[in-house]
Amino acid sequence: MADVAHLVSQAREGNPRAVARLISLVEGAAPELREVMATLAPLSGSAHVIGITGSPGVGKSTSTSALVTAYRQRGKRVGVLAVDPSSPFSGGALLGDRVRMGEHASDPGVYIRSMATRGHLGGLAWSAPQAIRVLDAAGCDVVLVETVGVGQSEVEIAAQADTSVVLLAPGMGDGIQAAKAGILEIGDVFVVNKADRDGADATARELNHMLGLGEARGPGDWRPPIVKTVAARGEGTDEVVEALEKHRAWMEEHGVLAERRLKRAAQEVETIAVTALRERIADLHGDKRLGALAERVAGGSLDAYSAADELVEGLTGEK
């Protein structure tokens, strides 16, 4: 068994191996998981969690890397979590990310970690928040969560983040795609990357138009800004950081940050509880209680609903 208290204090001192070890423990649902989470609970909550999402190849990793540079210049410690819902591989950085994040590999103020969620019990909803909490407790001021994918995984990531950045690029038919996938609703900040290519202005205009078509905003409501970037050259990155800081300030001013985190906590507790219940229910085959109830239902002395109620009570009443 790992010495959790020792690992946590090392992680808070900035030891990258301790951080990596803690993430492995929570990700692999190790026996130490509960102790790790209990130790981290009072230590987390100060990081700004930023989700970065968008279609494959739009420039998420390049933008993430540029953001890391910008935040490091501002003296912030940064955690990066690259989540790939389609990959069964975890641990090291993905090959492409390793290349694009390479310049940060030796920076002690940056932690980079990739995470696969396929085949994970509870998937993204279960594993990402716990890894985020490790990075937060380890003293990261900013945690960038990059996720590739469409639809559900993007929406799930948005639910984990304080601020969601949606990336688009010109000439990918992204505008229409975004509207379809419900991405317009999750974006707090929109970035049109690859602005060195033709069509960036048109994409930004189209997006602006679509955002404007949404329901009327009241005074004090957040109007998601659209920032054009050339992430490959770091152009526009300062404006993105500015938009992110503004969004955080706006959330704090309007109580939205607390609201989002409360919602997230409720969802996390629910996911863990449902997973635990599902595990117990999956264990029921051959369970004596089920057998006895089944006999009564088959014999007509008990209806199936009452039997199910009894069974659920039996499952939740014990520890």
Ligand SMILES: Nc1nc2c(ncn2[C@@H]2O[C@H](COP(=O)(O)OP(=O)(O)OP(=O)(O)O)[C@@H](O)[C@H]2O)c(=O)[nH]1
């Ligand atoms: N022209 C141009 N190319 C860019 C820019 N930013 C990124 N690219 C290139 O676009 C390609 C994809 O960039 P990535 O950062 O890997 O994109 P991604 O969204 O992380 O890709 P996946 O993780 O595979 O979904 C790479 O070849 C980048 O060099 C940009 O601003 N302009």
Ligand SMILES: [Mg+2]
């Ligand atoms: Mg990437």
